[in-house]
Amino acid sequence: MTILNLSERIPVSHRFPGAYRDVGAARRFLADLLGRNHPCFYDAALLTSELATVIMYHAQICVFGRDTPEFTVSVRAEPDSVGVTVLSPGCGCWAVPGVTLGRGLHLVELIAARSGLVRTLPDPGVWFELRDR
Numbered sequence: 600m601t602i603l604n605l606s607e608r609i610p611v612s613h614r615f616p617g618a619y620r621d622v623g624a625a626r627r628f629l630a631d632l633l634g635r636n637h638p639c640f641y642d643a644a645l646l647t648s649e650l651a652t653v654i655m656y657h658a659q660i661c662v663f664g665r666d667t668p669e670f671t672v673s674v675r676a677e678p679d680s681v682g683v684t685v686l687s688p689g690c691g692c693w694a695v696p697g698v699t700l701g702r703g704l705h706l707v708e709l710i711a712a713r714s715g716l717v718r719t720l721p722d723p724g725v726w727f728e729l730r731d732r
Contacts, residue, residue: 645710650703
């Protein structure tokens, strides 16, 4: 499958209901959009999986008691780079470094060329950009 709207740089998004199998579904969504030959595919797949896993874990322990760990993945791709945003409704504390358990946010900081937080409610999250090295 080719990247949709590549020349227009329009992100393609998909909302996942938040079952554990959706971590793999998010990875497949990314693979379908980028293709495994994209230079950033493997890092993008890793970071997207890690962030989706953080959301799953957070939904179980958050003191604000979210009912569902649903999340949205948006992908904007170019031939030598990719931008991914992972959003999840709720308090957003899953996206705060030092508050969240696990390695997802740490890996984003280590691997991504640029990254940041989306602090808008009701869907806070994390974005990252990868570039071919």
